[in-house]
Amino acid sequence: MLSQSFYLLGDAPASAKTIAADENASLDDLKDLIASHFAIVVADGVGFTRGDDALSNVKEILSSEEAIAISVDGHAVRAVPGPKGLPYIGNFFEVFPDHLGNHQRLFEKYGPVFQTTNMGGTIYHSNDPDIAAIAFAESDFFTKKITESHPLYGIKTPEAGVFLGDTDTPEWKVTHKFLPPALGPRAVRHYAPTMQKTIESAYKVFDELDSIGQSWNVYIYMLKLGSQAVAKLTLGMDMEHFAHKDAPVHEMVHLIAETLHLNKKVTSYGSWYANLPFGDPKLLRTKKARMEVLVEEQIAKAQSGGVEDLPLQEAAERAANMVDYAVRATDNRGEKLPKTSLREALVVATGAGFTTTSSLLSWLIYGLVTYPGVQEKLLQELVDNDFSDDMEITAEFTDKLVYLDRFIKETQRRHNPSFQPGRTAKADLILPGGYKVPKDTVIIPALHHIHNNPALWDNPAKFDPDRWDTPEVKNRHKAAYIPFAAGPRMCIGFNFALQEIKIFLPKLIYRYNFVKDGDETIEYDPMFQLIRPNNLPRSAISVSARTSQSVEPSHNITDTGNYAPLRGHMQALSPSYASRAHTSHAPAPVAFGAINTLHDDTHTRLDSERQRDLDEEQSGAELSFAARGQGNSNSGTPFYTGEQPGVTSLIDVREPLPRHIMLKPNPPSVIPQVDHDFLQRKGALSPLLMYSHQEVLRAYFHHVHPMLPILHLSKLQEFELPNAITPHGMLLYWSMAVVAVNFVPSDVWKAESFTSRKHMKDTMYNRAKCMYDNSGETDKEALLQAALLLSFWHSERDSHSQPWYWSGVAINWCQIIGLHRDPDAARVNPLVSPQRRDLWRQLWASCLVRDRWLSLTLGRPLRIRLSDCDMPFPILKDVLNDLDTLPARLRDLYVPKDLSVMVKHWVLLIQLSRILGDILSLFYQQLGKQPTLSQFDTLESELNAFVVPASLSAHPSPLASFSYYHLQLHLQATLITFYRPFVSTVPEGLSSGAEESWMARVRSRMESAATQSNGILDCIAREGLVSFATPTTPPLLVPAMHVHLLGCKSDNRLTRRLAFNKLEMCMTVMRELQKTHTSASIFCGVFGEAIRQLMPGPLDETIWGVTQIRRPSTAETMAPGNTQAANSDDFSPQPIVTDDILESLLNETSTYNFWESMNMPDQSFIDYKRC
């Protein structure tokens, strides 16, 4: 024995294995040995190479100093190739709807084995008969194991044993022992008379259709015929499908179809769902129970005459049907098929039997009307074999119908119903050609593509029954034609199917002339598990009865292939149809997405309109697929299917499905080079210096996160190192920076070479915006987070419209993902992970808060209608749940110690914002009704009940103190907003005479709230917390300032003076805020201007601190290099107020329309004058 190192060519030599081999062994023995070590399925293909040399001498191989590389069929070992595919949907759109055509294209592109992914599952396909034979063999390499990627996974039914169960199960073994004898050739022969009666019983209906000249839908009638025949054989059941022409499809056919559908749905949700006592699981149990009753009835019927135990074969040949057979059949150990297996197996066999045969019958009729001359030849053959309608058709007779046999074979070659029998790899292995196949891979020997492989079939697209008489076809590869699959798991019903067809077709052809009505091209159904005609409802067949004497026997049929012309009532094929027959088309790309449709002379001519329809159907199907829980992942890209009457809500047929589903996660797409270069040039891909980065991150998590918790704290890990942030992560990074820069020390913007904080903020915004527009980000949550953050950015250039714009974008994203709806409304939605659910609540609440306060400040309509929403509001634990998992290092550096206190304030703010929304929609609606006293009372009691706990922390940090004062400011602003409309008007329902005292009470509360605001500002200023103010702080001062401004109009000097004092205090703080927050500039400018109008003439400098409000022109503000206003870290006493802003404020119906206040009716002046 010699030891040698061997490795697979294509793998690294370092992976070599040392294998001991006999130096005297033959080359074949060595190949076998190596094949067994490397799981190479066919040892014959093993080759040995060293460098460029191929070695065939065993001694030389074993004594080589260098490790020996192993090739397979002359190839290096390689991964199976395949198209790249899109995130989540994979190659779905590249394959569907014309999966036959597109798989053919992929075979042409990638060779005999390729892989595709579809909705997360990967499948290998092969059109190689060698590989098909290996896969079907049920060996050490492959078996039928229905895993998640297997095409039958959705309807897997282990109890059935056959068809829908795995080979390696006791159920399959026992069922597979009992069932096949009942469908063997001898058993099937004795069913011939029953089959004959079945077709004869259908005459009545076809005759009627002929007599009234009505076209009929081939598939529906073939479905009736196929199921009638199969149910008679399997269940002994007469479905009475031909009692009259409109006879309904039998309950059992519906039950089978429905249970298959429900089963697919229920199994895909997991076992917890299957056990639910309601909904689909219940419906499935009801349907199954009903089927059991029907099958039990048949079993009881079979047993009623007394049952004689018989050996399997004898039972098979004597039984009236399969139920009858099963109750009698006894194996040599005296055992019978267990009743549970019997029930399921019979149902599955019935389903497998009728769906396939009805499709094949439809394609056969399609062939009759499509391929010129075929119908005539078949008829001629019958005549030549002395067929008569009243004769008994036997196997001996059908054996003589050679052309019929070829016609059936050629139809099954071109249009076989089954196309994707899957087998699963039992181990990591290497297929012929050197393809690596990992364990558990599902491979599909693609029946249609094997049957149409040009390497195996001459001119495969041509429908040519006569090819079956050629030596090439007679000597074909054993797996070149496998319509019923092959190996132990091949079809057990093929004898039955072929016999049925060979009885039905002659009877039909002899009696009727088939003509296709209309010239619509027939397409196959791309979404069915079988190839069946799709559009037959729009393309029907009519029959006309033949007269038996219309056809004369011919001579030399098989010799010459010239058939005598038929006479009588044969109708000509419609010219348009005939002209299309036999035209072969080259594969042509269709101009829709990635779909290419392979046109051939039979299956598909999907015109562009139809193609588009199918695309849309496909996306619908995809959503439906995901909504039904396929894939069952909770880590994908969120998608919200929408509500009634939205189109996607139709997915919901019987009971509500989850509206929130997860599409497969989008792998981070690569930013195209041109965009990458652009972003690079804009600086959007280069993070800040480490020092600035840490300060920005700290500022974000200390000042922004507690009042806008829209990120998981775990983001800190992702963002810890600036250079480790992915290109896509930069969108969120810059968006966070836009807000965080408000709070960083000034050496940060200096270190980054910005001329001011504002300059840095502008740049952060520009980078975020560049990323938003050019990075191709598809993560909707990230886009939403970015939009929310960008809504805190103001720019004078566009009249401060950015907050409204971006908050609208954020709300749109919310509604696109469906964050306004509770994903668990009906039941816990397993597709949404608990973590994600927490984040969604936070995102949603943040949008709501933003919406309410922006609407108040800007006097714009509310964009969120809470009556459409049921997303629960977040609670403290939602925000803090990942705090413990954060490394201590990051917690200490970035998380404020009083985070929980601040978050409690935020949770209260949500509650307050909800009340504010009610106030705005009830009292400020421009076209709304006059508010009533009871509405006023309800809201007032809600506001009275809203209490900000005095201290949520024993020794609050400055941050927590600010957060407390901030919430208080929100409360006072809400109170003023609430009372303000009633200073000049009373609600409906107030008793007359009470108006004056009521309004006085309201005014006093409003003024008290305004005064409280000043008190709070005083605390903020005294405790040195002004620098903690956020971009939302300046607007909170406005309601109080407005009240003070009204006080400035008082006739009473003292009142006026006090109001001026209070207003001045607010203005002082506002000017302080103006250093950092641009929005404060607007308020300074506007209030200054209002006062100037109110008090024309020289102002008392001691009161206003400014002698003249300067109003720079727009051009001046926008002039490049104008850093005076921008350099807001240095106090600029001039409020920045452009003509634009003033004008827009003058023209807008703002809640705080100061000019309206100036022109308030005299009554209000009088009130103030009285004070």
Ligand code: HEM
């Ligand atoms: C044109 C007609 C038919 C075609 C093309 C066809 C095709 C096939 C194919 C390809 C398979 C293998 C499926 C796989 O490996 O996943 C199969 C299995 C099977 N077929 Fe058919 N079939 C036909 C008719 C019938 C009929 C009439 C019956 C019963 C009355 C039947 C009963 C079955 C059963 C029980 C299996 C599962 C065998 C097992 O799991 O071991 N088939 N058929």
